[in-house]
Amino acid sequence: MQSKLFIATAASLAIAFGAFAKSTSSTNTVATKQLKAEFKDAANVTWTSTASNLTEASFEWNGQRLHAFYNTEGNQVAVSREINEDKLPLKAQQTIKNKYEGFKITEAIEYNGTEEGLSYYVSLENDNKKIILNISAEGTVSVYK
Numbered sequence: 057m058q059s060k061l062f063i064a065t066a067a068s069l070a071i072a073f074g075a076f077a078k079s080t081s082s083t084n085t086v087a088t089k090q091l092k093a094e095f096k097d098a099a100n101v102t103w104t105s106t107a108s109n110l111t112e113a114s115f116e117w118n119g120q121r122l123h124a125f126y127n128t129e130g131n132q133v134a135v136s137r138e139i140n141e142d143k144l145p146l147k148a149q150q151t152i153k154n155k156y157e158g159f160k161i162t163e164a165i166e167y168n169g170t171e172e173g174l175s176y177y178v179s180l181e182n183d184n185k186k187i188i189l190n191i192s193a194e195g196t197v198s199v200y201k
Contacts, residue, residue, distance in 0.1 A: 086130025134169040147195025
């Protein structure tokens, strides 16, 4: 299931890697080989091209739904997965509880980019507002959207 938050994460990839040229079939071959090497037991793999010229593999692995992104050369640039809110850094959990009282976490994504490193995206909602937060690996919280 692709959610609004995951699309926002993909949009951030589009900004970061938007300068790449269009994918070719050789890119998909390299990406497929890399996916098979890194996630040997990947199941239900689907491949799509993004507007930012990245190739996305969505698949199940080890009981989780993952999304891996590959550049035009077929090299992996990021992996993301949905997580439970209790997997967020403790500092971020405290900030969300204190600063966003009355909001409900509707989705949490762990995002690991080769250039950006580990970060998290959290979608919050209350009766009349939706917020997407970006959280660093250290737990620093900022509004993404």
